[in-house]
Amino acid sequence: MKPGTSLIAAALALICLLALPYVFTQGFALSLLCQMGIATIFALSYNMLLGQTGLLSFGHAVYFGLGAFCAMHVLRWAGGTGIGGAWAVVLLPLIGGLGGLLAGLILGVVTTRRAGTIFAMISLGVGEMVASIAPMFPALFGGEAGLSANRVFGAPLFGITFGPQRQVYFLIVAWALVAAWGMRALTRTPLGRMANAVRDNPERAQFVGYNPQMVRLLMLALSGFFAGIAGGLSAINYEIVTGETLGANTSALVLLMAFIGGVGQFYGPIIGAVLVTFLQTALSQYTHAWLFYFGLFFLFMVLNAPGGIASLIQLHRDPWRQGLLRWIWPQYALAALPVALTLAGLIGVVELIYRIAGGVEAGETSWKLFGQAIDATRWQPWALALLLLAAGGAWLEKTWSGVAWQWQMVLLATARGNDR
Amino acid sequence: MEFFLVSLLNGVSYGLLLFMLSSGLTLIFSMLGVLNFAHASFYMLGAYFGYQVSRAVGFWPALIVAPLLVGAIGAAVERYGLRRVHRFGHVPELLFTFGLAYLIEEVVHLIWGRIAVDYRIPPSLDFFAFEIFESQYPAYRVFMMAVSIAMLGGLYWMLTRTRIGLIIRAALTHADMVQALGHNVPRVFMLVFGSGCALAALAGVIGGNAFVTEPAMAAAVGSIVFVVIVVGGLGSLAGAFIASLAIGIIQTFAVALDWSLLDTFRDLGWNGDVALSIGAIKLSQFAPVLPYVLMVLILIFRPRGLLGRRDT
Numbered sequence: 001m002k003p004g005t006s007l008i009a010a011a012l013a014l015i016c017l018l019a020l021p022y023v024f025t026q027g028f029a030l031s032l033l034c035q036m037g038i039a040t041i042f043a044l045s046y047n048m049l050l051g052q053t054g055l056l057s058f059g060h061a062v063y064f065g066l067g068a069f070c071a072m073h074v075l076r077w078a079g080g081t082g083i084g085g086a087w088a089v090v091l092l093p094l095i096g097g098l099g100g101l102l103a104g105l106i107l108g109v110v111t112t113r114r115a116g117t118i119f120a121m122i123s124l125g126v127g128e129m130v131a132s133i134a135p136m137f138p139a140l141f142g143g144e145a146g147l148s149a150n151r152v153f154g155a156p157l158f159g160i161t162f163g164p165q166r167q168v169y170f171l172i173v174a175w176a177l178v179a180a181w182g183m184r185a186l187t188r189t190p191l192g193r194m195a196n197a198v199r200d201n202p203e204r205a206q207f208v209g210y211n212p213q214m215v216r217l218l219m220l221a222l223s224g225f226f227a228g229i230a231g232g233l234s235a236i237n238y239e240i241v242t243g244e245t246l247g248a249n250t251s252a253l254v255l256l257m258a259f260i261g262g263v264g265q266f267y268g269p270i271i272g273a274v275l276v277t278f279l280q281t282a283l284s285q286y287t288h289a290w291l292f293y294f295g296l297f298f299l300f301m302v303l304n305a306p307g308g309i310a311s312l313i314q315l316h317r318d319p320w321r322q323g324l325l326r327w328i329w330p331q332y333a334l335a336a337l338p339v340a341l342t343l344a345g346l347i348g349v350v351e352l353i354y355r356i357a358g359g360v361e362a363g364e365t366s367w368k369l370f371g372q373a374i375d376a377t378r379w380q381p382w383a384l385a386l387l388l389l390a391a392g393g394a395w396l397e398k399t400w401s402g403v404a405w406q407w408q409m410v411l412l413a414t415a416r417g418n419d420r
Numbered sequence: 421m422e423f424f425l426v427s428l429l430n431g432v433s434y435g436l437l438l439f440m441l442s443s444g445l446t447l448i449f450s451m452l453g454v455l456n457f458a459h460a461s462f463y464m465l466g467a468y469f470g471y472q473v474s475r476a477v478g479f480w481p482a483l484i485v486a487p488l489l490v491g492a493i494g495a496a497v498e499r500y501g502l503r504r505v506h507r508f509g510h511v512p513e514l515l516f517t518f519g520l521a522y523l524i525e526e527v528v529h530l531i532w533g534r535i536a537v538d539y540r541i542p543p544s545l546d547f548f549a550f551e552i553f554e555s556q557y558p559a560y561r562v563f564m565m566a567v568s569i570a571m572l573g574g575l576y577w578m579l580t581r582t583r584i585g586l587i588i589r590a591a592l593t594h595a596d597m598v599q600a601l602g603h604n605v606p607r608v609f610m611l612v613f614g615s616g617c618a619l620a621a622l623a624g625v626i627g628g629n630a631f632v633t634e635p636a637m638a639a640a641v642g643s644i645v646f647v648v649i650v651v652g653g654l655g656s657l658a659g660a661f662i663a664s665l666a667i668g669i670i671q672t673f674a675v676a677l678d679w680s681l682l683d684t685f686r687d688l689g690w691n692g693d694v695a696l697s698i699g700a701i702k703l704s705q706f707a708p709v710l711p712y713v714l715m716v717l718i719l720i721f722r723p724r725g726l727l728g729r730r731d732t
Contacts, residue, residue, distance in 0.1 A: 056511050058518075110719055117455045118654070120514055121646050122719065128643045129712030136705055248639060252522065259515060289530055295523035302519055303505055306512045350530070357531040 017173050021166045030165045031237075036277045037172035038233050041179045043257040043269035045226035048183060050255075051263035052192065053219045054199030055112075056120045059127020060227060061250030062107065063100040066130070067228025068245055069140070070099030071235040072147045079153045086157035093175050093232035100228020104221035112216035115202065127251055134243040146242030149235075162236070172233050179226050184266060186222065195219045256294075260301055262308025271309050289354050293347075319410050322417040327410050331403045338396035345389030352382055426555060427676050428669065433561050435668025436568035440623035441641065442648045442660040443575065444616030450655035451592050451612050453510065454502060457517040460642030461524035462617040465490050466624025467633045468532055471539035479542035483567075487621040494617025498610045521638065528635045536634035564626050571622060588612060647711045651718050653728020662726055667711050674707035 021030055042064055049055040074095045078088040107130075111122045134141040141147070152163045160167050186192045194215045197205040202212040235241050244250070253276070261272020283290035305312055319325050445459045469486035470479075477485075497520065505516045541560045548556035579585040591598045591608050599605045631637070648667055652659030718725060 050511075054511070056514060110716055113719070113723060117453075117510060117514060118650075121455060121650055122715075124643055125647050125650065125712050125715045129709060129716065132708040132712065136709070248643075252518075255515075255518070289526070292523065292526040292530055295519060295526050299501075299516065299519040299523060302512055302516045303501070306505075306508045306515075354530050357533070 039273035041230035043273040046258045047269045048223040053195040058124035063224035063227040064231040065246035066103045067096035067100035067231030068235045068241040071096035071232035075149045093229045096232020097225045097229040100224040104224025108217045108220040131246045148240040262310025265310035268310030331406045335399045341392030348385030431669030431672035435665035439664035444619040458520040460638040461521045462620040463624040464638040466621025467628025470625030487618040490621030491614045491618030495614030498613035539629045539633040647715045653725025656727040659727030
């Protein structure tokens with residue numbers, strides 16, 4: 001890409017970000033956008049550990065949550081005294097970030113001694129420890145109800161009070177851009193490079209004269225800083241922070257986002273954060289089994305595309321530049337129908353099981369689909385769903401070998417094109 | 421004294437249950453190098469299968485059938501999931517078992533609902549075994565201990581006295597050599613993974629009705645089991661045994677004791693002023709945190725764990 005094009009692309013992206021709240025004016029869409037922005041920072045901060053330093057953390061919610069609580073306490077204090085007004089709200093995520101940084105420095109001393117599996121276990125234990133300590137101090141963590149505050153107080157800033165959701169959105173976008181820029185810049189510093197070295201070969205990093213534990217600790221603390229910024233923004237956005245924010249569910253969610261998006265590329269977690277946040281809200285409106293589909297999707301990605309969506313994009317990039325993707329489109333088109341059939345069969349089976357087992361609403365075994373009533377107690381829908389699943393699966397296996405073969409051709413041709 | 425004995429017995433029975441989980445997890449970890457995040461999920465599956473089977477044909481068949489079913493599922497997971505993802509490296513393996521734990525919890529939600537199921541102690545075991553001073557001790561707890569001890573004795577016998585145990589122990593350290601001698605090492609791995617899951621499921625069948633069978637049970641026990649194997653020393657069965665018992669006993673005593681720092685302050689004659697929030701917390705409230713605090717202390721002062729051979 002020429003330098004001019006990337007500048008134009010950045011400008012276009014910025015205009016899109018600024019125009020979005022005027023396109024999606026409903027409160028629901030706007031709050032979804034805010035959620036995506038917060039999730040983006042959080043997922044990017046997570047990737048500083050997983051992608052860049054090779055540390056798989058199961059307790060990243062601690063830094064997000066402690067940052068959120070720090071910000072919430074300052075917000076309550078500022079709201080009570082009226083100090084700062086809207087300025088205080090603008091700078092609040094920084095407080096959250098400092099909280100996350102401090103937590104990262106303290107906890108990191110214990111957790112970063114080792115990398116790999118052991119770090120994963122210890123991060124889980126430390127995360128659980130913090131999450132189970134929280135309910136014991138209602139004064140600090142608000143007990144079961146959590147802590148809440150009002151973000152509108154004091155003097156407005158150029159007429160901005162942060163009352164309307166749209167103003168909060170712009171605040172989140174601004175902080176997300178700053179944080180993303182900061183994390184991107186960090187990958188190019190000596191520390192960022194050493195983090196990659198420690199990830200790939202800690203022994204050699206040690207020979208060069210760096211202390212791997214120190215590098216991990218610094219990366220963890222900085223990652224905690226950015227997670228804390230995300231936490232501070234969430235305190236402003238929701239005006240409430242509960243002890244659950246610290247828990248395993250939040251940690252699992254950010255892991256899913258970063259991984260599904262792709263940890264190998266800087267932009268991967270952004271895709272993951274946007275997609276997962278969207279799926280969370282969109283899917284949960286249609287089916288109670290959405291978490292199941294979500295878990296299935298995650299496992300599918302782990303088994304077939306461990307580099308996440310970003311790695312798939314990266315795979316298509318070179319052939320696309322050489323105009324070779326036209327070889328692959330027909331194959332994709334051929335595979336589309338069997339994929340759709342298999343998915344339909346799978347969803348049918350899961351929904352039928354769910355109705356029979358009566359997960360949430362007991363007694364409702366039939367539902368309407370395309371104006372047709374489906375009764376899970378009869379055998380016909382089961383037969384149809386299983387047939388779809390089996391036939392679609394068999395057909396898919398056949399067509400997929402064609403796709404794989406065609407890919408071999410494309411990759412060979414791409415490699416030749418690159419050599420030229 | 422009476423309180424002490426009852427709590428000690430309860431702690432030991434809980435600790436033995438923990439060891440049934442942590443022994444399988446440790447074996448799988450030292451053999452495959454995989455930390456099975458879904459291990460506690462197999463414990464949960466064992467409890468739910470035990471509930472379902474015992475509703476159909478009774479508790480005693482369930483004691484056999486449920487672990488076998490779960491063991492088969494575990495073996496299939498190793499054969500078709502873990503082995504495939506193994507080539508990508510350790511982090512994807514860990515993520516795979518993590519995703520599996522997530523998925524199993526959702527399956528349980530979908531099939532059995534979000535609230536606890538009514539899994540009860542079988543009537544044939546619902547009586548008091550003996551009296552300690554004034555209080556009566558339930559027979560089911562004794563049964564739990566008997567099953568765990570029998571199981572663990574069997575495991576020990578199998579690992580140290582039989583041919584398959586010999587191959588397993590050899591494959592732990594010299595997998596390539598064992599393969600070269602003509603043994604099917606991948607199948608041994610599959611068997612170990614399946615048996616570990618079956619052991620966890622057995623713990624679920626006998627523990628599910630003593631405690632509570634609900635979708636959150638996997639997450640609650642899972643992190644404790646991890647703490648156990650870190651404290652005991654990774655890869656050390658004996659260490660896992662000591663740590664299981666220790667954590668079982670510590671937690672049981674902490675839950676049962678209604679003591680707080682504030683009481684001690686009062687006993688020492690400090691009144692009023694020491695209204696620190698830390699002082700007012702009861703030890704029983706502090707119980708859920710104790711295992712993690714123990715883990716952090718061990719990591720600081722003895723990073724290799726109690727009996728581990730290498731630093732963790």
